[in-house]
Each structure stands twice: as structure tokens, then as C-alpha cells.
Amino acid sequence: MSTPSAGETHLFCPIDLRGVRLRNRIAVSPMCQYSARDGMANDWHLVHLGSRAVGGAGLVMFEATAVSPEGRITPHDLGIWKDEHIAPLACVVRFVKGQGAAAGIQIAHAGRKASTRAPWEGGTPLAATEGGWKGLAPSAKAFAPDYPVPEALDEDGIRTVIGQFRAAAERAVAAGFDLVEIHAAHGYLLHSFLSPLSNERSDAYGGRLELRMMAVLETAAAVRSVLPDTMPLLVRISATDWVEGGWDIEQSIVLARELGQRGVDLVDCSSGGLVPQARIPAGAGYQVPLAERIRREAGIRTAAVGMITEPEQADAIVVQGQADLVMVGRTMLRLPYWALHAATALGHDADWPAQYERARD
Numbered sequence: 021m022s023t024p025s026a027g028e029t030h031l032f033c034p035i036d037l038r039g040v041r042l043r044n045r046i047a048v049s050p051m052c053q054y055s056a057r058d059g060m061a062n063d064w065h066l067v068h069l070g071s072r073a074v075g076g077a078g079l080v081m082f083e084a085t086a087v088s089p090e091g092r093i094t095p096h097d098l099g100i101w102k103d104e105h106i107a108p109l110a111c112v113v114r115f116v117k118g119q120g121a122a123a124g125i126q127i128a129h130a131g132r133k134a135s136t137r138a139p140w141e142g143g144t145p146l147a148a149t150e151g152g153w154k155g156l157a158p159s160a161k162a163f164a165p166d167y168p169v170p171e172a173l174d175e176d177g178i179r180t181v182i183g184q185f186r187a188a189a190e191r192a193v194a195a196g197f198d199l200v201e202i203h204a205a206h207g208y209l210l211h212s213f214l215s216p217l218s219n220e221r222s223d224a225y226g227g228r229l230e231l232r233m234m235a236v237l238e239t240a241a242a243v244r245s246v247l248p249d250t251m252p253l254l255v256r257i258s259a260t261d262w263v264e265g266g267w268d269i270e271q272s273i274v275l276a277r278e279l280g281q282r283g284v285d286l287v288d289c290s291s292g293g294l295v296p297q298a299r300i301p302a303g304a305g306y307q308v309p310l311a312e313r314i315r316r317e318a319g320i321r322t323a324a325v326g327m328i329t330e331p332e333q334a335d336a337i338v339v340q341g342q343a344d345l346v347m348v349g350r351t352m353l354r355l356p357y358w359a360l361h362a363a364t365a366l367g368h369d370a371d372w373p374a375q376y377e378r379a380r381d
Contacts, residue, residue, distance in 0.1 A: 039250025059099020
């Protein structure tokens with residue numbers, strides 16, 4: 021994949037992904053709000069996500085949205101496991117798209133990291149007496165000493181989960197989303213199939229790299245099969261576990277190539293989350309080199325994410341061809357209108373909502 025020259029492509033250049041045009045390269049990273057009941061989107065999601073669309077982002081990603089009740093991280097996760105979830109999601113989608121942003125949804129299964137309290141309640145596992153449920157995983161291996169041992173999925177169970185992702189994608193289409201992202205990062209179910217630290221299987225879904233990738237590849241193919249040809253498909257991965265002997269960038273490059281062959285349009289490059297003892301060298305833009313290598317060596321578009329806070333920093337990532345999109349997370353929690361202010365800082369003319377024009381200068 022060629023690298024754009026300076027001045028040719030920048031943070032506020034539109035980008036086409038299949039039949040969807042993003043007005044700029046700024047995406048609101050999917051960030052769990054833990055504010056739903058029975059998986060239902062509500063006024064919090066409307067205001068939270070809607071304000072980022074008003075704030076100028078090109079793509080607003082809805083948080084990790086569970087494909088099944090047992091796939092939730094907490095009892096308060098957003099859900100897309102039943103048809104009743106479609107209408108409230110569609111309400112938020114309409115508003116986001118009405119502000120000129122594209123609406124994307126991240127469909128997810130928490131795997132062995134499921135059934136916990138919200139972060140502000142401690143984030144610890146829920147006991148069965150507190151309404152907790154058993155997690156699912158490729159192997160009966162707990163995430164951490166204080167987590168319960170998950171149930172190891174058999175091959176029928178894996179096929180059931182893949183079917184749940186497929187059905188979730190169909191509901192996402194019905195809700196009017198512009199694109200779908202599969203969550204295969206941060207130690208959740210699909211990531212745990214990829215890493216040899218969590219996948220100790222000896223069947224068709226474990227062992228050598230080609231088999232450890234199979235659950236993710238089959239999920240991607242199943243989701244792609246129910247999306248319109250014009251609808252982009254993204255996959256978020258943890259490009260490395262940051263642990264010796266775990267999933268790493270070289271394996272991620274192989275996976276990205278295979279995903280591209282199955283109709284995936286962009287790989288969203290995060291890292292970590294599989295094991296609690298990982299030593300992550302967090303710092304400004306610390307995951308950008310992962311996105312750059314995958315983009316260059318796998319020949320697929322990528323998104324960079326992680327401690328990207330300054331307009332000039334985000335712009336440089338795009339100008340230098342390190343990634344095609346910039347996912348902005350916690351900075352967007354602090355500054356919902358970051359994209360509009362970034363345009364001003366970088367000297368680009370971005371459309372402000374008419375209602376806010378008098379505050380532009």
C-alpha cells in the first residue's frame with residue numbers, strides 16, 4: 021500500500037470505505053458506557069454519541085455491543101442479541117447520521133472477561149448470587165486468579181457464537197448503521213482464540229497459527245456474508261499481547277492479510293488486554309507503529325488508536341501514511357468537539373452546526 025505524500029492526504033481529507041464516505045479521518049473510538057438495561061440503548065447513548073457527531077467526527081463508533089447476554093462484560097452493556105434492540109439503536113443512529121457523521125457499531129463477546137461489575141463499582145467478577153454468569157473461552161483457563169474458570173466451548177458452541185455475530189450484524193443493518201466492526205481485541209472471546217496464552221486447544225480451533233485464527237476468520241466471513249456489498253467491515257485486534265510467547269505483531273500481519281481476503285476493509289489496531297501481568301509501554305501514540313506495520317506489510321487499511329491527543333499528532337499519522345483513520349478515545353470523553361477544534365488548529369475548514377456558528381471565532 022503506497023504512502024501518501026505530505027499535503028496530498030491529511031486528517032480532514034474524506035475517505036471512502038466501500039460505499040461509505042467519511043467526511044474526515046477522525047473516528048470516535050468505541051468506549052463502553054455501562055449504562056444500558058437489558059442491553060437497550062437509551063437517552064444517555066443518544067446524548068453521548070450524538071454530541072460527538074455534532075462535534076465533527078467523521079465516524080462515531082458505538083461501544084462494544086454484546087451479541088448474546090452471556091457476551092456482556094457487565095449487566096449494563098449495550099446489546100444487539102434480540103430484535104427489540106434494533107429500534108432504540110436506530111434512534112441514536114438517525115441522530116448521528118443526521119449530523120453528518122457515519123455511524124458504526126462494534127459487535128462483541130466478552131468471553132472469559134464477562135460477568136463483572138462496572139469499573140466505578142470496582143470492575144470485579146460477579147458471583148452467581150449477585151446475578152453473575154459463566155464466561156466462555158477456547159480453553160478452561162481463567163483470565164486472572166480472582167476470575168472464575170470459564171467454560172471451554174466445544175465446536176458446536178463455537179458455531180453458535182459465530183451465528184450470534186452473524187445475527188447481530190443483520191440487526192445492525194436493520195438499525196441503519198453505516199459499518200460494522202468485529203471486536204477481536206483486549207482479551208475478549210475472539211482474541212482469546214488467537215493467543216497461545218489463552219488457547220490450549222488441540223482441535224480445528226487451536227494449536228498452530230492457522231488454526232488459532234480460524235474462529236476470527238470464520239466470524240469475519242459470516243458477518244461479511246450478511247452485510248450489503250457497499251457496507252464496510254472492520255475488525256479490531258490487539259496487535260500484540262505485550263507478553264513473551266503470546267500473540268504478537270508478526271502473527272497480526274498474517275491475520276490481517278487473511279482478513280482482507282475475507283472482505284474486511286480495515287483493521288483497527290489496538291493492543292493488550294489478554295493477561296493482567298502484561299507490561300505495556302504506554303505513551304503518546306504508542307500503538308501507532310503497530311498500525312503502520314500492518315498497513316504496510318499486510319496491504320490493508322488500518323486505524324491507529326491509543327493516547328492520540330493533539331491535532332498535529334493525529335494529522336501526522338495520516339500524512340505520513342501510518343494509518344488511514346485515527347481513533348480518538350478518552351480525549352473525546354473530555355472534549356466532545358475535539359474534531360472541530362482540531363480543524364481550526366490545523367487550518368482546515370470544517371462544517372460547524374448552524375446552531376453553533378456564532379461561537380466559531
